[in-house]
Amino acid sequence: MERLLVLVRHGQSEWNLKNLFTGWKDVDLTDKGVAEAISAGKKLKDEGLRFDACYTSALKRAQRTLDLMLAELGQNDLPITRDQALNERDYGDLVGLNKDDAREKWGDEQVHVWRRSYDVPPPGGESLKDTAARVLPYFKEHILPRVLGGERILVSAHGNSLRALIMDLEKMSGEEIVKRELGTGVPMIYRLNEDASVAEYRDLKG
Numbered sequence: 755m756e757r758l759l760v761l762v763r764h765g766q767s768e769w770n771l772k773n774l775f776t777g778w779k780d781v782d783l784t785d786k787g788v789a790e791a792i793s794a795g796k797k798l799k800d801e802g803l804r805f806d807a808c809y810t811s812a813l814k815r816a817q818r819t820l821d822l823m824l825a826e827l828g829q830n831d832l833p834i835t836r837d838q839a840l841n842e843r844d845y846g847d848l849v850g851l852n853k854d855d856a857r858e859k860w861g862d863e864q865v866h867v868w869r870r871s872y873d874v875p876p877p878g879g880e881s882l883k884d885t886a887a888r889v890l891p892y893f894k895e896h897i898l899p900r901v902l903g904g905e906r907i908l909v910s911a912h913g914n915s916l917r918a919l920i921m922d923l924e925k926m927s928g929e930e931i932v933k934r935e936l937g938t939g940v941p942m943i944y945r946l947n948e949d950a951s952v953a954e955y956r957d958l959k960g
């Protein structure tokens with residue numbers, strides 16, 4: 755049995771390009787983001803991968819990335835479940851601010867703590883720990899049982915919602931996972947054992 759789970763962070767968004775804190779703001783992909791999503795789909799196809807079902811967030815940058823990948827795979831007819839449990843971490847009061855302006859205002863260290871600490875939330879927003887507290891129950895109830903049952907599942911989501919998943923899959927600590935940077939449009943391929951531990955991992959960079 756294959757137990758295949760592929761995770762992809764959406765392609766570059768308009769606010770990634772402008773260097774703005776995005777969170778739950780529903781911005782679209784840039785042209786580069788579209789190209790990254792198409793390229794991710796091509797890579798999956800070149801690997802000979804096929805899927806049985808897909809999951810994505812309630813945000814269009816992840817949904818569009820998924821649609822573009824499925825078009826490349828020739829699998830537009832797959833069932834897609836969209837759920838806000840897979841949304842990006844809510845950046846609270848920082849949403850819409852430029853990341854460099856924020857560093858000038860609050861200092862490098864404070865902004866780094868908000869972006870890359872495990873359990874310190876930005877003002878009015880979610881920490882990665884808070885994000886994991888909504889992502890993981892959803893994953894364990896809806897996605898993981900299907901993977902363990904032999905369905906091949908593709909997930910298109912966000913930097914921080916995927917960090918929460920990876921932390922759980924790879925049994926990493928909060929301190930370890932915040933150091934992991936996820937590239938836009940880079941497929942991360944997991945094959946799991948019966949007990950949900952990772953049998954094999956590789957990503958399709960470059």
Ligand SMILES: O=C(O)[C@H](O)COP(=O)(O)O
Binds near residue numbers: 776777842913
């Ligand atoms: O929401 C955002 O601004 C980004 O998608 C992720 O931001 P980060 O790199 O600050 O976690």
